[in-house]
Amino acid sequence: MTALPAPAATRPAARRWLLPAVCALLLSACAAPPVTEVPQRRQMAMPALPAMKNFAPRPGTPPVRANADIARDILDLFFRMESGREVPRFTRYEAPIRVGLAGQVPPGAEAELSRLLLRLRSEAHIDIARADSAAAANLHVEFLPRARMQAVVPHAACFVVPRVGGWDEFRRRRHGPEVDWTTLESRERITVFVPADVAPQEVRDCLHEELAQALGPLNDLYRLSDSVFNDDNFHTVLTGFDMLVLRAAYDPALRTGMTRAEAAAALPAILRRLNPRGERLPARGADDSPRAWIDAIETALGPRTPAPARRVAAHRALAIAEARGWADNRRAFSHFAVARLSLASEIEMAVLNFAEAARIYAALPDGALHVAHVDMQMAAFALGSGQAEEALVLTGRAIPAVQAAENAALLATLLMIRAEALEMLGHEQEARAVRLDSLGWARYGFGADDTVRNRLSEIAALTPPRAGG
Structure with missing residues (x-):
């Protein structure tokens, strides 16, 4: 707010950046690797959209x-x-x-x-x-x-x-x-x-x-x-x-x-x-977030700020977090911001910072959902590089935390990635079932039918071209 x-x-519109904007960047960054044989990219047949899914009421943890x-x-x-x-x-x-x-x-x-x-x-x-x-x-x-x-x-x-x-x-x-x-x-x-x-x-x-x-x-x-x-x-x-x-x-x-x-x-x-x-629990006593760090994070995430200035701001936020000796979610979020803004131009830096963000989040007692967000990024990388088994491991690990957090947009994206990985491994029937499941959640998370179909096409485009016929 x-x-x-x-x-x-x-509630600022910029706060909705996490999934759509990151997906857009990772989809452009994770271009499929070339193959030496004649490539034939699979044509994405658009299935009919199923009924919208929704979450049953559940109390908070x-x-x-x-x-x-x-x-x-x-x-x-x-x-x-x-x-x-x-x-x-x-x-x-x-x-x-x-x-x-x-x-x-x-x-x-x-x-x-x-x-x-x-x-x-x-x-x-x-x-x-x-x-x-x-x-x-x-x-x-x-x-x-x-x-x-x-x-x-x-x-x-x-x-x-x-x-x-x-x-x-x-x-x-x-x-x-x-x-x-x-x-x-x-x-x-x-x-x-x-x-x-x-x-x-x-x-x-x-x-x-x-x-x-x-x-x-x-x-x-x-x-x-x-x-x-x-x-x-x-x-x-x-x-x-x-x-x-x-x-x-x-x-x-x-x-x-x-x-x-x-x-x-x-x-x-x-x-x-x-x-x-x-x-019975010990106090963490986290210090206040300084205005300089908040300003750097907000600049990094600001959709109207030029990309180079956003990357500089993300690195500035990370430098402040490191200088203050943080080991909490703010340090992890600084790494996450650097990783997100490195996707289009510095893949190695993006992967290293996603990994560091996940390491810090995983050490927090309430960090499972945050790790799941990182796992989605890494699953997309795995899919784009042909590592279908790794994509299955990452999505399988992330899905329970995302379901518990009731984030249908993220859940749909994970399921779409998982369906592509299953299809790469030849599990056609299971892939169709998972993809259909993803669409029910996507209708809730993304809304308009065209938006749902576009997201499905974007995830499918991550899959490396197939050699031969």
């Missing part, structure tokens, strides 16, 4: 984190904006929360919202439900065409605004103090704006992060490896850590109007009750 000129909070660290994270999430501005008082909804939908509600959005509200009630113990009528709603979700949203807030994929009840009111007040979170004294009326014409997974992701922000956290912290409140965007649905943060925020021992010091005094007892395991 990023501060608007009038400081409402947004409890955090593996010391309560002392979690308390500090909660304070930084509630009492500081991403820009660094301090928030003077703790706020939350004090009345029961009733959610209303408005605008061009896309198919499946109501079901996604129902699943999310069920999780918020059962895991975070928040009194939240659908409103009986528009007038009864105090948390609004309005769906708009993406172009209409970004004509007003150009870089936001979705965003949340306090003290407004809809789009027209937001437009009237967007330059005023009413939409400034730092002036908020209580949460009584908030609106989440979500694009209506994006993939179902993007709708779900926006609902998860923006509703959670409407309920609680105002900040994103790069040091959080198990949370949606991290601009690395590895997690796309609310995690067990996120649910614990929200449950603590709505504990009776906290109340709207508390200062940071008052909340800090109350949190240890709250977390002892809610997360007794966290009392």
Whole structure:
């Protein structure tokens, strides 16, 4: 999320870079090696698209984190904006929360919202439900065409605004103090704006992060490896850590109007009750991410920055991480950024940095999903170089973590790579079944049928040309 000129909070479109942009780069980088015989590239027969797949509701995995660290994270999430501005008082909804939908509600959005509200009630113990009528709603979700949203807030994929009840009111007040979170004294009326014409997974992701922000956290912290409140965007649905943060925020021992010091005094007892395991774990005590590192990462990932400047910024971020002696997800993410930006021109550097990122992520108690993202990159390299068995090992290792994280776009990509590897090894029937499975997930993760078919063609193009007939 990023501060608007009038400081409402947004989910920047740039945060969606992880899978589509990386895939685009690796697909161009992993050109198939030449062969000495007459090559004949297989023509990709496009299968009919199956029904869209979706994930069954599941609770988040409890955090593996010391309560002392979690308390500090909660304070930084509630009492500081991403820009660094301090928030003077703790706020939350004090009345029961009733959610209303408005605008061009896309198919499946109501079901996604129902699943999310069920999780918020059962895991975070928040009194939240659908409103009986528009007038009864105090948390609004309005769906708009993406172009209409970004004509007003150009870089936001979705965003949340306090003290407004809809789009027209937001437009009237967007330059005023009413939409400034730092002036908020209580949460009584908030609106989440979500694009209506994006993939179902993007709708779900926006609902998860923006509703959670409407309920609680105002900040994103790069040091959080198990949370949606991290601009690395590895997690796309609310995690067990996120649910614990929200449950603590709505504990009776906290109340709207508390200062940071008052909340800090109350949190240890709250977390002892809610997360007794966290009392037995040692604190990591990670330092704050310095502005220089954040700026370097944001420049490296900025889609409007020229590629050479992005590569320089990624190396600068890695140098800062090394100088600070980090061995956490931020050091790994710095390697990941360098690797991602080296794909098109320096394959060896990309592979080395992906490998180092995976090594660091694998040492973290909550790093399985992050390793899976690296495994997808390496599986694509393996497929492009004809190492079908290695592609099967990497995709097989990554798929369980991706399923658990409910990332259909990444899951579909892994399955497409796996289908190509199986076909290279002559397992035609199994390859067809895996490819068909991938398409059901791709319809959820990528949306439009043409986008799904294009992704299938791109993965197929990684496969080396076949010799002879």
